[in-house]
Amino acid sequence: MKFILVLLILFNCEVFEKKQNKDTNRNLVLFALLNNRSSSSSSYNWNLPQGFPTPRVPSENPMSEAKVELGRFLFYDKRLSGNETQSCASCHLQRLAFTDGKDFPSGITGEVHPRNSQNLANVVYNSRLTWANNGLLTLEQQSRIPLFGENPIELGLSNNNYLAKLSSDSRYRDFFSKAFGGGSENITEQNIRFALSSFQRSLLSGNSxxxxxxxxxxxxxxxxxxxxxxxxxxxxxxxxxxxxxxxxxxxxxxxxxxxxxxxxxxxxxxxxxxxxxxxxxxxxxxxxxxxxxxxxxxxxxxxxxxxxxxxxxxxxxxxxxxxxxxxxxxxxxxxxxxxxxxxxxxxxxxxxxxxxxxxxxxxxxxxxxxxxxxxxxxxxxxxxxxxxxxxxxxx
Ligand code: HEC
Ligand code: HEC
CATH class of the missing domain: 1.10.760.10 (Cytochrome c-like domain)
Incomplete structure (x- = not known):
């Protein structure tokens, strides 16, 4: 399997170099194939604690080590807030099982959230997200709220500056291409949410x-x-x-x-x-x-x-x-x-x-x-x- 993958990569690079302008469609197909393979969830090892069932993951965002690792950086990166003062981890601290010890947290403008910060252990198994929103089914949907929500403002992202900031960081260019294939055009709002979701799905707690x-x-x-x-x-x-x-x-x-x-x-x-x-x-x-x-x-x-x-x-x-x-x-x-x-x-x-x-x-x-x-x-x-x-x- 690995051998085939290596061959594909080599083949793909070769095609890319030789026929760069002639055969764009074919390259795109090959790239899609390659991307699919690199993010295939069948190759992801959950390391499930004993007694834990296999999680369900949206088919459009299969798990991969590369996405989990990218998601970890994004989860802790303050550049993902309007004034670079907070990240997801400001309200979800690992040492408190990803809660924050407060009655109610405040976002980047000081606005107070109406509800208590939730723990994220085993969040992959939650059928609905947040305290009481029965319409929030996936982590991909949920992460829009802290990133862009205005009621209350949490991380307060309002324009696309954050994409430019991440794109100017060579480490992120490398991470995103490992996680999603392609070049820096893959540093997108959607892929940020996808990687954040993959990281959160890896937060398994089953060894108490x-x-x-x-x-x-x-x-x-x-x-x-x-x-x-x-x-x-x-x-x-x-x-x-x-x-x-x-x-x-x-x-x-x-x-x-x-x-x-x-x-x-x-x-x-x-x-x-x-x-x-x-x-x-x-x-x-x-x-x-x-x-x-x-x-x-x-x-x-x-x-x-x-x-x-x-x-x-x-x-x-x-x-x-x-x-x-x-x-x-x-x-x-x-x-x-x-x-x-x-x-x-x-x-x-x-x-x-x-x-x-x-x-x-x-x-x-x-x-x-x-x-x-x-x-x-x-x-x-x-x-x-x-x-x-x-x-x-x-x-
Ligand atoms: C009928 C369902 C039900 C039963 C029975 C129940 N709980 Fe709960 N529990 C809830 C709900 C719903 C909440 C969240 C309520 C809220 O936030 O106002 C909760 C919250 C909690 C919390 C706080 C969790 C947190 O993260 O803040 C603890 C601790 C807890 N329950 C322990 C218990 C214990 C111990 C018992 C048995 C004595 C019990 N529960 C019985 C439904 C139940
Ligand atoms: C300002 C504090 C704050 C920040 C920043 C924040 N959160 Fe939260 N988080 C909360 C609060 C409060 C809740 C409960 C929300 C509710 O009930 O509406 C929550 C709930 C969640 C839940 C639902 C968990 C469950 O069990 O249903 C997830 C998932 C989550 N946050 C992920 C994130 C991610 C990812 C980020 C960064 C993009 C983030 N949070 C940033 C405070 C925060």
């Missing part, structure tokens, strides 16, 4: 101690408190697994083994109807998109992977520890997770849209509460947050 215990049957990976917490999580008492179940600890999931992507938006009682009544539409969840009051407070249940790193919790960051810039992450996670559990245990706040089949009061001893917190903290994947392949290449 919970994974070691359940998928690799390493019975000593969890201690007895964490095992009791796991059982409680999966019990009909706490009911957590109904919405945060499966290998990615969420019920909104898509991969090659499901015929249809699963999408669920629920109101988990994190805010009351009275609290929502004074909020603007862009803080009301699915209702912002559908216009229906029956969708007020409905959100996608996020994956709970690396949850001990991603506080403050919920779409509005309202479950948090009292310290504003915590130095002890572990203590802060314990406090904030405790508040989340207490809210579920009291059956959530009062709201007519609340999912009353699973959000119901339950009684929990203080030991069980600690067990559940300990289990959630064992979902941290230290390999993931330290993986050099996901890290800032400009450092």
């Amino acid at each position: 101690r919970v994974d070691q215990y359940t998928n690799r049957t390493n019975r000593s990976a969890l201690n007895s408190s964490e095992i009791r917490g796991l059982d409680l999580f999966n019990s009909e008492v706490a009911e957590c697994f109904h919405c945060h179940g499966g290998f990615n600890f969420t019920d909104s999931i898509n991969h090659q083994n499901v015929t249809q992507a699963e999408v669920v938006y629920t109101n988990n009682g994190s805010l009351s109807a009275v609290e929502y009544s004074v909020l603007p539409l862009n803080k009301k969840g699915l209702m912002e998109v559908t216009g229906k009051s029956t969708d007020e407070g409905k959100f996608k249940a996020p994956s709970l992977r690396n949850i001990a790193l991603t506080f403050p919790y919920m779409h509005n960051g309202s479950f948090k520890c009292n310290v504003s810039s915590p130095t002890n992450i572990d203590a802060c996670a314990t406090e904030a997770l405790g508040k989340v559990i207490d809210n579920y245990a009291m059956g959530g706040k009062t709201h007519p849209n609340k999912d009353t089949s699973f959000i119901r009061p339950f009684s929990i001893t203080s030991q069980e509460r600690t067990d559940l917190i300990n289990f959630l903290k064992a979902l941290t994947d230290t390999e993931f947050i330290n993986n050099p392949k996901h890290s800032d290449p400009f450092r």
Whole structure:
């Protein structure tokens, strides 16, 4: 296979040199063939964690190592913002499982986003993107919002200067031609989004101690408190697994083994109807998109992977520890997770849209509460947050 590819490359170059002006069409065909081959996803090695299904990827943007690596640079490059002060990584920090520790982030103009920054671990499996937009199906679509969105302004790109900036960098010229073939004409807005998407699809987290215990049957990976917490999580008492179940600890999931992507938006009682009544539409969840009051407070249940790193919790960051810039992450996670559990245990706040089949009061001893917190903290994947392949290449 590799041999054939090399031959093709050689053949192609030769054709190109000899017949440059005569046979343009044929060259284009050959180039297309070559590009197709270089980006074929069959040659991409996902390195899937044990128990993870094969992801589904849009056919127009197959995975390749070259795109993932280019996407990594773009994800961390501040030249992809209107005033070169922010990149995707400004709100998605690897050490916090690609969240930012804030209630609400600000974009390049200081405008505050109405919602909390989301973690990007295993984002390839999310059937819908963002907290509550049921129309956002692909990462290719989603990345337009932080790049060009004006409501709110995040990275604030408004003209094509950024393309000129990237084109003047020889490293990018090289990267783009490796990823998409051709020359610097391939440094386009679409290819930037395609590479960013490929990079994000490579962000796989599946080596927490919970994974070691359940998928690799390493019975000593969890201690007895964490095992009791796991059982409680999966019990009909706490009911957590109904919405945060499966290998990615969420019920909104898509991969090659499901015929249809699963999408669920629920109101988990994190805010009351009275609290929502004074909020603007862009803080009301699915209702912002559908216009229906029956969708007020409905959100996608996020994956709970690396949850001990991603506080403050919920779409509005309202479950948090009292310290504003915590130095002890572990203590802060314990406090904030405790508040989340207490809210579920009291059956959530009062709201007519609340999912009353699973959000119901339950009684929990203080030991069980600690067990559940300990289990959630064992979902941290230290390999993931330290993986050099996901890290800032400009450092
Ligand atoms: C100013 C902060 C900020 C910047 C910069 C930013 N994001 Fe985000 N990101 C957020 C917030 C806030 C959300 C939740 C959005 C919502 O619910 O509408 C989010 C959500 C996402 C999601 C959805 C995740 C999921 O699980 O559904 C993806 C994917 C994402 N961002 C990728 C990116 C990429 C790629 C970039 C750079 C092009 C970027 N973000 C730049 C703050 C930011
Ligand atoms: C009926 C579905 C449902 C059930 C049951 C449920 N959750 Fe949730 N969970 C959600 C939704 C929806 C959100 C996001 C709500 C929001 O942002 O306002 C959420 C958010 C969370 C968050 C915050 C995640 C983040 O990234 O900010 C944690 C932690 C959490 N749930 C833990 C639990 C635990 C522990 C249980 C069991 C005691 C549980 N959930 C039961 C639907 C559910």
